[in-house]
Every structure is written in structure tokens, then in C-alpha cells.
Amino acid sequence: MSAVLLGWAVLMAQFLLAAATGCVAVRLLRGPRAQDRVLALDTLYLIAAMLLLVFGIRTGSPHYFEAALLIALLGFVSTAALAKFLMRGEVIE
Amino acid sequence: MKRILPHPLLALVLLIAWLLLVGSISPGAVLLGCLLAIGGALALASLAPPRLRLRRLALLPGLLRDVLVEVVRSNNAVARIILQPAAKTVRHSGFVRIPLDMRAPYGLAALACILTATPGTVWVDYDAADGTMLLHVLDLSDEAEWVRIVKERWERRLMEIFE
Amino acid sequence: MTYATELPAWAALLISLLLLLGSGLAFIGAIGLLRLKNFYERVHAPTLGATLGMGCVLMASMLFFTLLQSRLVIHELLIAALVVVTTPVTLMLLTRAALYRDRIEGNDTVPPPPTGKHQ
Numbered sequence A: 001m002s003a004v005l006l007g008w009a010v011l012m013a014q015f016l017l018a019a020a021t022g023c024v025a026v027r028l029l030r031g032p033r034a035q036d037r038v039l040a041l042d043t044l045y046l047i048a049a050m051l052l053l054v055f056g057i058r059t060g061s062p063h064y065f066e067a068a069l070l071i072a073l074l075g076f077v078s079t080a081a082l083a084k085f086l087m088r089g090e091v092i093e
Numbered sequence B: 001m002k003r004i005l006p007h008p009l010l011a012l013v014l015l016i017a018w019l020l021l022v023g024s025i026s027p028g029a030v031l032l033g034c035l036l037a038i039g040g041a042l043a044l045a046s047l048a049p050p051r052l053r054l055r056r057l058a059l060l061p062g063l064l065r066d067v068l069v070e071v072v073r074s075n076n077a078v079a080r081i082i083l084q085p086a087a088k089t090v091r092h093s094g095f096v097r098i099p100l101d102m103r104a105p106y107g108l109a110a111l112a113c114i115l116t117a118t119p120g121t122v123w124v125d126y127d128a129a130d131g132t133m134l135l136h137v138l139d140l141s142d143e144a145e146w147v148r149i150v151k152e153r154w155e156r157r158l159m160e161i162f163e
Numbered sequence C: 001m002t003y004a005t006e007l008p009a010w011a012a013l014l015i016s017l018l019l020l021l022g023s024g025l026a027f028i029g030a031i032g033l034l035r036l037k038n039f040y041e042r043v044h045a046p047t048l049g050a051t052l053g054m055g056c057v058l059m060a061s062m063l064f065f066t067l068l069q070s071r072l073v074i075h076e077l078l079i080a081a082l083v084v085v086t087t088p089v090t091l092m093l094l095t096r097a098a099l100y101r102d103r104i105e106g107n108d109t110v111p112p113p114p115t116g117k118h119q
Helices: A002-030 A034-059 A064-088 B008-022 B027-047 B057-083 B105-117 B143-162 C002-006 C009-035 C046-068 C076-104
Strands: B094-099 B121-127 B132-137
Touching (some): A034 C076, A064 C076, B057 B105, B057 B143, B057 C046, B105 B121, B105 B143, B105 C046, B121 C076, C009 C046, C046 C076
Antiparallel strands (some): B121 B132
């Protein structure tokens, strides 16, 4: 009983996160400006970390946790670097 | 004490993070964690950050609880805004400039984190020269109301803790 | 998912609810990213998934592994701490970069820089 319930919940959560990835990907491709794309990329990192945690629950293996931690860390570093680039990269000084 | 371990709070946080990551409290893990914590504290000391002074720590749990409640409440509000049909939107968003009395750097950082972590408000800029900050609000109906919320609900209490 | 048969029913229900709430919030945030009109409004959307959404999924994970391995598994707190500290910083950096670019281009929908900076 509880296995069936949890199985459906995990499937549904994966579906919702996949749909969220789709929405974010549309924003990433459409822009219109560079800051919109960077924001979409940051959201994509976050959703990927959540998706890995859900995968961990689905397989019952604790190893996905480390991947989620790494993705959360990389998301921060890359977004900070890109934001810095937006400030300084295209400006004629 | 300060000479041996310059930043005891950071060292403690590093030790806890290490133990969580390893997932055990065996003597070996604790020893390695202590080495890491001391190394991290010494490394931070060489960067010479401004000192963190916490007064009135007793106010911290109440503040954390209020932040949590506010996060849940504004999650609900922003979800409603996103899902409402486009035809009947009378909402408008905008920037508010809010004068702050707080000057403690860690207090300002905490205020920025609280405001940005609650959906619906984003801390944009702080001007150290005249002590004002720029806030972007998703559902801006009354600017004076937001100035009051920020000052009464968060700034006053953070000043009691950090200044 | 044969291993999950060992879970008590209340835990399965609670974990399911937390998972659905968390991923649902992330989905609503993604819709907001798509629907809202300009960049400064869109900045607010991912916060939904980053705060309560991530929190719910992390709580579900903690509860699940604690019951499954019958020992306290709380290393998800590390991700929670990381997200709590980093999300405001990235959003602030990004908003400031966007504001800076809009000001450079003379876009008059954004507020002018404060007078104190230019003296």
C-alpha cells in the first residue's frame, strides 16, 4: 500500500519537475535578454538538484545526495560568475 | 582563546558541516573535522573580515520562526499571483527606496537575505552614502506600507541583535 | 520500489505530500518565469522553488532515508543551508547586473542611481 502511494507520488513529482524544466528551457531559449537567460539557467540548476533528490527517493540510494549538493554548489558559482560578466563583460569603458 | 582559535563560531559550523557530510561521529571523523575547522578559522582570520558581534541571542529563535512563517505566507501569495488569469490583473510591481537606520554590515546582510528569501521581494541595491536601499516588490500597492513592514518587522529586531 | 514496503503508511503519505508540494511549487515558479511580464517581475518566480519547494523535497528526503535506514539521516541540511545562503546572493547579483545594464542603456523604467554615489 505505502509503496504504491509513494511510487505514484514520486512519478508525479518527476513529471512536475520535468514540466518545470520545459517551461524554464523555453525561457532560456526565448530570452529576450541575457539576464533572463542567466536567471533561467539558475532555476534549471535548482530544479536539477531537486530532481536528483527525487531520484534518490525513487531508488532508495543515498548517493544521489552528493550529486545534488554538487549541483547546488556549481549553480551558485556559475550564476555569480555570469552575473559578474553581465556587469563588466559588455560595457565600453 | 581568540589567539588560539580566531573565529570559534565559524569553526563550529565547519565541524558540524563536516560531520554531516561524513555521516558519522566516530573519533576519526571528529578529529579530521576539528583539523578542518581550525584550518578554516585561521584562513578566515588572515582575510580579516569585520568582527561579528551578536547581542541578545535570545531574540534569534523568534526571528527565525517569523521568517519561516513569512516565507510560507508569501510563497502562497506569489503562487496565487502567478496562477491568476492575465485578463484581470490590476497588480503592478515596482521599486521602493527605503531609508535604513541600521549600519552594522552583518545586520544588513541578514536583512538582505531575509527580504530576498521571501518570495515577492528582492533586495536590489544598498547605498552606503545615504543609507538607503532599493527593494523590488512584485505586488506593490502602497509604498509607505512596505517601508513600514521592512522597518518595523525586520530592521528594528535585527538592530537589537546585531548592533 | 519493493524496499518502500517497510515504510509505515503515515510516513509514505507525509513523504508523498511533501514531494508533491515541493515539485508543485517548483513548477509554479517555472510557470511564473514564463508568464510574468518583465525581468524584474520574473526574478521573484524561482524563489518559490528555492525556498519552500526545496525545503519540502529536502524534508521528504530526510524523512525517507531516516526511516529506511533506521538511523538519523540529516545531511540534507547541508543543501538547505547552502540554498538559503546562496539564493539571495545570486538573485541580488543578477538584479543588480540587470539594473546596471538598464541604466547604461538609459531605460527610464528603472530608478536612477542614488545621488550619493556620484559625488
